[in-house]
Amino acid sequence: MEPKKPFELIVREHGPTVLRVCRAVLGPHDAEDGWSETFLSALRAYPELPAGANVQAWLVTIAHRKSIDIVRTRNRQPVPVDVLPVSHSGLGIPGDGHAEVLDAVGQLPPKQRQAVAYHYLAGLPYKDVAVLLGGTPDAARRAGADGVKALRTILVDGSVSYVKEETP
């Protein structure tokens, strides 16, 4: 069995993915709190994590729970919220589409948003996504597919800045 690595390596290896997931699920405003709470909690529990466990799936599970807590605290209402507050936070390089995608993801219903984040950004198989969301793997797969379809509509078809290139 592979011995457990220093936690520093876990942060370096998975920190970017967890931040992407938090940005998608929580939006830019709360993403950093989500990241911090996820890794603090993970560090506390790390010695008890079974050797050979899937660390990324474990971290995404913690991030999922922490996100629910954060949204619940923020809104004082059952989670997750339907629509994330639209926020232009200056994330990313202007024009790289970062803010646009974050806004678009924020417009998705919570389950679709989570399914897209956990499956496409964190690479979790739909059977694991289903465990997090509750429901069947098929339902999780549908949520992911619907989410992607909705994103495409918002970003591509619905965007005024989208100009199809003309062939000369």
Added chain:
Amino acid sequence: MTIDHNEPDVSELLAPFDSVEPAVLQRLHDRLAAAAAEQHTLDIAYRTVDSPIGKLLLAATERGMVRVAFEVEDHDAVLQLLAEKLSPRILFSAGRLDPAARELDEYFAGMRHNFDLPLDFSLSRGFRLSVLEHLPHIAYGHTESYAQVALAAGSPRAVRAVGTACATNPLPVIVPCHRVVKSDGSFGNYLGGTEAKRTLLALEAA
């Protein structure tokens, strides 16, 4: 079931998520290390410092300095061993090591003759620990032979064991195993290399 990732158009759609600014991750990492230290879940903090005998890894528990490692030991391998022997709750964090880094700087500048740092001897036991506890009593600029150290540690015949204790000293430089030399006055081996031992003894002789 790998079909799921066979969707290049989705990757393209979500591509803007890929960019995660290194500065943001750095800030989050530092914030994590500070919060963990506050919550007592940062079992081992580490950093590196440059020195005349190469880059040194410094690691400390909440109790004190637990490890100093030479570059030749391979710092990644040393951290992995700490994870297995003590705790995997290890983060890069300069703060806890600031006093050690400062005292080492002063030492290498010739301004400091004694280290005043809390030490954690968790990695050493038995006779080796007795040897390590004796070493700080060898004054700056002086040396003792392996036989003298064996005598001082209470086992006059355990000369070879003194050699092993020095060779496995988890806190070199700070616990001065470089001050133990062969009876004929030659340097003897040193985990950081004979050249490093020569440098340290020359520094202290100046």
